Amino acid sequence: MKDKNFVQARKVVADAIQNHPEAAADPQIYRYKMDAVNELIGAENRKIYLNQRPDTVSFFNYIYELYVTGEQCDSVERISLNHKLKEGKNASPKFRKGIGLTLLPYRNNMLSAGKFHYKKKNYAQAFRFFDMYIKTKESDVFLGSKDITIIQDPDDRTEVSVLSVLSAYGSSNYQGVNTYLIESLKDSSLRPQLIEIGAKSASEQKDTTQMVWLLEQGFESYPETEYFFATLTKHYNDLQQYDRALEKVLRMTELYPEKRDYWYMAGKEQLLMNDYARALVSFQKCVEIQADDAEAHSAIGDIYLHDAHQAYALFNLSLSDPTYAKRKAEINELYLKSCEAYEHARKFDENRQELWLEGLRETYFKLNRGKSLRALEKIVVSHTDSKSEEK
Incomplete structure (x- = not known):
């Protein structure tokens, strides 16, 4: 230090702290290191006034090191004071006030260092400085008389x-x-x-x-931020908590009643909950908003077909039962509605046969529409042959 070789002094003190337990437990050693580092900061500062090029990164790193060393000095002294107090001796900090006064002038520099690295997208380095700046706002080294902080951030x-x-x-x-x-x-x-x-x-x-x-x-x-909505509904669906996912979707239908996609999602959630009646309403809302919605028409067809299957499974009446004809007509009506929906799906998106082909096959068969069924199969065969030729 006397030779003003502060780089060497810093190294010697740092080595002593690292390799000698006695030095590591002595707050005075840390104070020596602070003095050496502070001189290095001053040397970089003087370059600015002498129109020389300061090493900005080194300047900021020295300030960070000064803060770390100051906190270490206070911590080590606190341990020593606690031992003395336990022994019944009077003890008060010797270094704390000086540490605070040494660190205080560099508050703005600490913040500037974080912003410097942030602009350069050196985010890990930026965080290091921001973190130190915030953490030391309540540091004991900055407490003055009556424990009032001397910081003026x-x-x-x-x-x-x-x-x-x-x-x-x-x-x-x-x-x-x-x-x-x-x-x-x-x-x-x-x-x-x-x-x-x-x-x-x-x-x-x-x-x-x-x-x-x-x-x-x-x-x-x-709710308009897509990330929150999409991530929440996926999370609840992955857990099969469909009711909670549906809550989110229905809120979106309330906020954006004219957006088809939210109604379609509501219908899908309701199907997962086996709530076919409400799902039907949701898909019908899609069609009201977008008449050529092939997916919604297909879903409507699926629901009516499901209802027809359910009704048929319970249909065990004899021909002599007076309600036989009525019940048979009700089932037939469900097949008709299903068929109509599938035909709409086909009309609006003929290339996506998965939306309507199997549904039309079944409903044409159940409705005894042999001519339509045969025509359908010819189209399917023709479509399959053309795909084979393309290959």
Whole structure:
């Protein structure tokens, strides 16, 4: 230090702390290291005034190291003080005030370092500085008389928490996201994006409870954000909790009653719950919105066909039963409605035979429409032959 070789002094002190337990337990050694690092910071600063090119990255790293060393110095001294207090001796911190006064001038530099790395997309480095900046806001080294902080930071905790979350997520530091997420959510302008980041981070950490909680928060406040809706419905469907998935879909139909896709999803969810009557209403709503909706027409055909199967399974009346004709006509009506729906599906999307072919085969057969059935089979054969020729 006397020779002003601060690089060497820093190295010697760091080696002593690492290799000698006595040095590692002595707060004075850390204070020496702080002094050496502080001189290196000053050397980089002087380059600016001398119109030389300072090493910006080194300058910021020295400041970070200064903060780390200052916190270590205070921690080591605190351990020593606790031992003395347990022995009944009077003890008060010797280094704490000086540590705080040494670190205080570099508060803005610490924040600037985070923003510097953030702009360069060095997100791991950016988080390191933002994290230190926020964590040390309540550091004991900055407590003055009557335990009042000497820090004069602006009211920027939320702003820097947002930057911390974005930096942590950008560097796959999902625990870092979790650390600052709640504070960051006070920023209303970025709240939906931050909730999404939080949910994705929780998913990466296999924290399903946190993920679902965040998704629910996001969907409640921002249902128009597709991520919350799509991820929640998929999650509940994967768990076969179709009623919960349907809740989300029905809310979307309330918010956007003219959007066909939400009604179609509602119908699909209701089918998964075996609620065919409500599913029919949902698919009919699709057709009202989009008359040429082949998928919805096909689904309507499937429901009527299902109802026909159910009715036929219960149809065990003899010919002499007075209700026989009525019940037979009711079943026939279901087949007619099913057939009509499949014909619409075919009309609006003839190339997608999976929407209508099997349904028409069965309904034509049940309705004794032999001519239509034969014509259908000719078309299918012709279509199959043309595909074979293409190959």
